[in-house]
């Protein structure tokens with residue numbers, strides 16, 4: 001089996017300029033191979049183009065050049081095998097639908113039968129710990145609960161690849177810590193490929209199997225990839241965690257970007 005076939009996502013020499021400004025690439029020379037089932041982090045300073053890259057992978061915006069394949073097929077737009085989890089769940093949830101109805105929405109659109117919809121939403125409501133809140137409207141939920149609903153809804157559609165754009169950035173530190181551990185549990189259960197964008201080093205090391213570090217933009221590229229072999233669940237107080245933290249931190253400092261990196 002060739003290297004390419006083993007990978008879910010292959011990106012080669014990809015670049016993007018907005019408004020057709022050919023000499024002003026936001027991202028350039030992006031080369032990346034992400035195997036199926038990997039938890040991959042895109043880490044980089046604010047404005048370096050993480051969301052741009054993620055949105056190209058989602059198919060929401062077009063690349064200006066380069067190649068992008070999923071399972072050897074060239075990607076030209078959005079697809080059912082990919083789904084995005086946004087930072088602001090309010091933008092993703094329907095306020096007039098209750099928790100279960102929100103989770104079942106995509107399935108209903110696909111004309112999945114009521115019985116099957118119920119069984120799928122049961123499974124994912126349980127997985128995100130919201131079975132007891134299924135009748136509530138989004139406005140009755142905390143930020144963390146809303147984010148769990150969004151996650152359950154995305155998972156109910158069974159995409160192979162989850163794209164997560166700073167999904168916990170708006171949550172308080174305690175809720176964030178809990179939901180990060182839950183995401184690890186869900187990923188272990190579902191074996192999805194996850195591409196997770198963050199500018200938080202600690203979050204990156206807590207979650208990722210590999211961390212792709214993007215350089216400061218414009219013309220940002222993936223300048224280093226860190227393999228994180230610590231077993232899950234990871235302990236942020238462990239010396240081994242701290243060692244990696246210091247390495248990543250000094251990587252940023254060496255590139256004069258330390259002030260752009262947020263730690264909690």
Ligand SMILES: Nc1ncnc2c1ncn2[C@@H]1O[C@H](COP(=O)(O)OP(=O)(O)OP(=O)(O)O)[C@@H](O)[C@H]1O
Nearest residue numbers: 018019026044045046047048049050051052053199
């Ligand atoms: N639709 C757009 N049109 C023009 N420029 C854009 C557009 N979207 C993003 N940009 C620019 O592209 C650059 C990268 O933005 P992007 O949002 O991808 O970065 P980011 O790393 O995700 O930032 P953050 O961490 O702050 O969310 C920025 O300079 C931004 O102003």
